[in-house]
Amino acid sequence: MKNRFKSVFIEDFDEMISPKFPVVFGVVLIYLATVFVQSSGKLSFHETIGFTIVMLIQILVFLFSNKIFKHKYWIYFIVQGIITFDYAIIAHEGYKTIVLGLVPLLIIQSMIVYNDAIKVILTSMFFYSIFGGTIIIINGFHELIQSLPLIIIITIAMRAYAIFYFKQVKLRIQTQKVLKELELAYEKVEELTLANERQRMARDLHDTLSQGLAGLIMQLEAINANLSKENVKRANEIVEKSMEHARRTLADSRLVINDLRSYEKRKMDLNKSLENEIDTFKNVSNAFISKDINIEAQISSRIIKQMVYIVREALNNIAKHAKAENVVVKIIEINNKININISDDGVGFDIRILDKLFGHYGIVGITERVKAINGEIKIESKRKVGTNINIIIPIEKGIDEENG
Structure with missing residues (x-):
């Protein structure tokens, strides 16, 4: 199931969230909310530059994660956790918004990468630890207590997202299974259609050309037998019948050819x-x-x-x-x-x-x-x-x- 999941949704680690644009767009929105909305006037020019550099590094790590970490997901998430912690080091006043936004985003990535509840829980605990530890170190334990309601809301939202997401995963896997079965069924129908068409053509050729020529041969044999007995009159009668038979065979053959070329119904x-x-x-x-x-x-x-x-x-x-x-x-x-x-x-x-x-x-x-x-x-x-x-x-x- 795990390999099948990854083959459908993440053919390689660089397709961890497919496509990658939504993740990059999400990070940029969180950055803009931190710099220009909630923390407007609190970040200095140097802090804003630091935030921008860290954000670019974080995006680059995400985009090139397959080449950097070679499918070692746990290293990727550790590095992302460290980068997230750097925001708090750069700006003590404006880090909470960006960290609160990035932690759920990274946990959602772990849901997609790990089709394993235990690994997702461990990854979530790791990022929550970073978030909680950062708040305690910079603002104290009381600030963490005040942030708990927001953390609970975020956790509930991520749980709801996970339920919805994995329902979509299951539905997509079932859809692809049905599509594969339909593809196989189509190939089988095509094979049967070709086989039936070959049989039909064989029957039509047998019933027109083959039987027509067989009839002509029997008539020619009858003509030869009558000529041997010097029964010229009877031989001439059979010759006339043979010509009529040949014309009818030709007409029947043309009908078969026209039938192969057209679906027109003839009475x-x-x-x-x-x-x-x-x-x-x-x-x-x-x-x-x-x-x-x-x-x-x-x-x-x-x-x-x-x-x-x-x-x-x-x-x-x-x-x-x-x-x-x-x-x-x-x-x-x-x-x-x-x-x-x-x-x-x-x-x-x-x-x-x-x-x-x-x-x-x-x-x-x-x-x-x-x-x-x-x-x-x-x-x-x-x-x-x-x-x-x-x-x-x-x-x-x-x-x-x-x-x-």
């Missing part, structure tokens, strides 16, 4: 977008596909976009890997939830080894997109039987703000 037609994905599947697969789409609720473009990508990814996986003869796409609204069910009768796969297949990001991308819209996903697959993907998306999580 999407769910039924039309899903029909395009089903048509694309028909062009690259010989499997028969049936659909049942029935959505009446208003859904945000963000949710629609994720749904379209999910369906696209599932159909592309079927076209590339499943070797299915029949595919069923069912997207319906049930109890304020969207139920997406995509099944095929293909070769199936072992879902237990899915995470070990490097480069197969389709199912991973689907899962990430489902989680991004607070949905749930369940995948069932058996070899030589087929695969079923069931996804449930809560509609209330995806309603546009303007519709909510």
Whole structure:
């Protein structure tokens, strides 16, 4: 606690009272009150010069204390006590005002330097001893008795200041702790944001460029197979579909790029977008596909976009890997939830080894997109039987703000 206190408030001894200007200003005010107010007419010219010199020495000792005393606080306070006593030697008549002002100021310095009540009490006793001893030596014991009420008032005032000051210390330490925690939390959020953005970009690139090129490759393979069989008419039909698919892939890629550059919301037609994905599947697969789409609720473009990508990814996986003869796409609204069910009768796969297949990001991308819209996903697959993907998306999580 002590080291932490000093690191926050007094990085070095020259920062004993931070900043130093208030202490210097306080000493100057006490000096002016002694010379020009209370003791006006009582100090001679030589006594005033002596007071000024001693005050300058005292300020210099304070300003350069770290270089002079090398963190030995007790030596610093002894020297300051001696300097304070010098005021009484210089002027027997005007010393009380300046000593009464300087003693509390030096005791407050000890409160800041020593985060230890015992050391502060010992330092206070030292300065009170100087004050009391000086009065007894110069003016007698009766003068000390007369000064006791003033000393008591000063002591109470310093106690009140100490309570207030250390409350501020505690509050500042707590504030800095909170600020540090906020800084760490901000760094963590920034890291998570960057990670999420990288994942989003990876999904978008996979669902546009990667899947688009994969579709073109399958169409080119179909063209090559038909040309080998001299089925030129069918090959030409697939060429036209391939060009249409290439244009759509380019358009989708531009949408992804624009999405990265802008936060502008674009309206999407769910039924039309899903029909395009089903048509694309028909062009690259010989499997028969049936659909049942029935959505009446208003859904945000963000949710629609994720749904379209999910369906696209599932159909592309079927076209590339499943070797299915029949595919069923069912997207319906049930109890304020969207139920997406995509099944095929293909070769199936072992879902237990899915995470070990490097480069197969389709199912991973689907899962990430489902989680991004607070949905749930369940995948069932058996070899030589087929695969079923069931996804449930809560509609209330995806309603546009303007519709909510």
